[in-house]
Amino acid sequence: MTSFLPTDEEREFIEVAKGFALEKIRPIAREVEDNRIVNDKMVKELEELGFLSREMPEEWEGLELPLISQAQILQALSYGDLAVIQGLPGAGDAASFIRLQKDHPILSLHKEELIQSNKTIALLDLLEVANSQITIEKTENGWMIDGVSQPIRLASFADYVIVAAKDNEGVPVVLWVDIYQDQVKVDSGDYRLGLLASGTGKIIFDQVQISKQLALAEAEDAVKLMADTRNRIRVLQAAKQVGLMEAALDYATEYTAGRKAFGQEIAKFQGVSFRIADMAMETRIAAHLVWEAALAVDGGKNTAAGSSIRALYRAHRSLRFVTDSAVQLLGGHGYVQEYPVEKWMRDAQAQVTLYGRERELLIERGEQILSGAIGVTV
Incomplete structure (x- = not known):
């Protein structure tokens, strides 16, 4: 049976990331959006904690962490705000290359x-x-x-x-x-x-x-190198999206549990509780597909490319559903800037645009299967 449980050391790293996301990243998310750049103080703090060197080789003074560890750390950081994480300077996606x-x-x-x-x-x-x-x-x-x-x-x-x-x-x-x-x-x-x-x-x-x-x-060296790079990037980007899903789910759950209509909490209405349940399931499914892909890619399995595409495809679909749902569950407040869900919905749409729409990923996966480039396990 595959286990996604982190080691004690990794768990501590993830807890630090989650705490930093809530205490430092989320409070400045609107300011960062207004300025369109992550401030130097934030970058310095993340750098000192090692969060900017996760993917880089040890010879480059990086941590060279396994993808499964990085995925869980990125989920925790993106729980604070995806846009802040996407705006961090450094090697970015090129770190995998x-x-x-x-x-x-x-x-x-x-x-x-x-x-x-x-x-x-x-x-x-x-x-x-x-x-x-x-x-x-x-x-x-x-x-x-x-x-x-x-x-x-x-x-x-x-x-x-x-x-x-x-x-x-x-x-x-x-x-x-x-x-x-x-x-x-x-x-x-x-x-x-x-x-x-x-x-x-x-x-x-x-x-x-x-x-x-x-x-x-x-x-052929270029083709192989970029294919391997692409697999890693898909996993890391999908992990960030799961973090945003978790943020939107938790915020919508807390909001609906704390608001009342007709004498009872909004969350107790069937339509609301069903939507929250759907959001939770989509988030968990996406997370498990990301972790599975991380292990496949790092393990050099012949299913690595298919797993990474599947993880990003489902993360895209789930991300749009979860963030759209969060906005709807907040009603009129969902479109007000005092609440973060409208920003998260916009960030989700931009993320999907940058990293391949679902149709493009499906076409690529279909071509892989038909060409016999990898196994047909879907």
Whole structure:
């Protein structure tokens, strides 16, 4: 029987994360949204607690924690506020890439800079994007990147961006790009929906020349590396979504239990109690799928890709249902900014947009099964 129970040490880490989420993160969530950036004090505190280095390799002064541990820690932190967690500087999604490719000469060259200066790296993964507006042309000395990316997290704060895509010859490549050059711009746009502190933006490449020395991977190596990176990212993002679900569920439960109508608590009305039960079940199902995927990915199982897609797919679906339900259960108060549920609903929609809608994930999973890339266990 599979056990998801954390060790005593991990349990203490998770408890610290949950306490920090409630005492430090949630009280400043609106302020962070208004300023559209996580303040330096918050970043410093999280860094000192080790929460910014969970995924990074030990050689990079990271904790290099197992995914199951990270998933439970991220759930606890996101219970405070998902947007704050998504706006934290550093390697972001690229941390998973660095963990898998930590000894590459290019990464080693920037290692000390990234550790000491806490530089931010955005990850632009276009290998599975059908209609990308980015083109990568093979040249005599390397590649030329041109076009505008889709909105990605941390773009507005990034010092570097890792770009994974196929060049004009159909060869997959992963390239290291310095974002502070004249040919690279960032369009922060006006993303009013949610996750306003996440630095979401489009990266504009104006015929950016990339030398051969800045290639992090090519051909089959690039495909394998990005597939493994993608599996880890799906698990970590789904875990954050579970944390937001738990926050919305607990808040709606407490609200309905404390309000009365017709002489009894709202929570005792059948329609309300049924909805709360549905929210609880969706949250728990999503959590277990995330933990199962974490073990599969870290264990190198052939079901890792399918498990990670399934976890993120269900987390997306459950997240929208739970946050929408929380708003509805608060009635008119659900749309008032004095209550956090309207923000959580907006953040949920933005999160799903950034990390692949359910239909896209289903298509990818179906293609995997049909191609025989992995087992057909669903």
